[in-house]
Amino acid sequence: MKKRSFVATLALTALLTACGKNDAPKPAAEAPAPAPVAAAVTKLVVGLDDNFPPMGFRDEKNDIVGFDIDMAREAAKRAGIEVEFKPIDWNAKEAELLGKRVDALWNGLTILEERKEKILFTDPYMVNKQIIIVKAGSPIKTKADMAGKIVGAQEGSSAVTAMEKDKELSSQFKETKLFGDNIAALMDVEAGRLDVVVVDEVVGRYLVSKKPDNYVVLADDFGTEDYGVGFRKDDEATRNKINDVLAEMKKDGKAEEIAKKWFGADVIKH
Secondary structure, three states, rough: OOHHHHHHHHHHHHHHHHHHHHOOOOOOOOOOOOOOOOOOOOEEEEEEEEEEOOOOOOOOOOOOOHHHHHHHHHHHHHHEEEEEEEEHHHHHHHHHHOOOOOOEEEEOOOOOOHHOOOEEEEEOOEEEEEEEEEEEEOOOOOHHHHOEEEEEEEOHHHHHHHHHOHHHHHHHOOOHHHHHHHHHHHHHHHHHHOOOEEEEOOOOOOOOHOOOOEEEEEEEEEEEEEEEEEEEEOOOOHHHHHHHHHHHHHHHHHHHHHHHHHHHOOOOOO
16 A cells, blocks of 8 residues: 555656646737937037028127028927037038038038938928129120120039020030139139129128129029038938928017028028
8 A cells, every 4th residue: 555655746747847838828928129219409519611601690799690691590499309500612522511520510501302312301491592793884785695705603512403404505614613602703703703693682682782882783693593401311300390490480470570580581481
């Protein structure tokens, strides 16, 4: 009896042990790691041409001021982010943006279809023209009169693009000279080394107003265009944030207020 009891006990123990192994809960699989969350933008480095009055330029104290500067500061304040203004070679603006040396291009940047291939734009906030400026007393009265003349523009500007689109006329120019900035081009017009300057209206009229007796703005122009703020294609979140606050600024009148300060009129595209 004792031997049978001992064997039975061993059998029962083995059976219970086997059942315990089979019934034991399986360890829970490890939960996948959460996807990384993009850090919230706290600072916006704005690339600009600091010799592009009244959009962005240096005042007598060497501080960067201008219409776009005021717009960017107000937008950044509303978005709760810090803003830094970084002068760049405007002719290399896309390389500066794509190379992440700046976060945005905000300095009278024209929205062009070819630029949209590399740049993510906000909605337009301003309308602009490419105007034609000559020296007072010049025989040039129309676009057609530019044939056979030396024509200047800022390198990398929308003025260059606008003239290139009018191939029939631009092919007749005696020479097209490109300058680092529009002020240098206008100085050449005044000195007689250049016959014509094609420039953004907002800039051209501002510069002409400083010496109204020295220049004439022709009635003809090279077309209208929209200004927008440019971001990298992969920075949609920041673009959307700035786009939203620009819409607020248009709606509540702040954008108009800034425009009237610099232009004396509401030039905002509503």
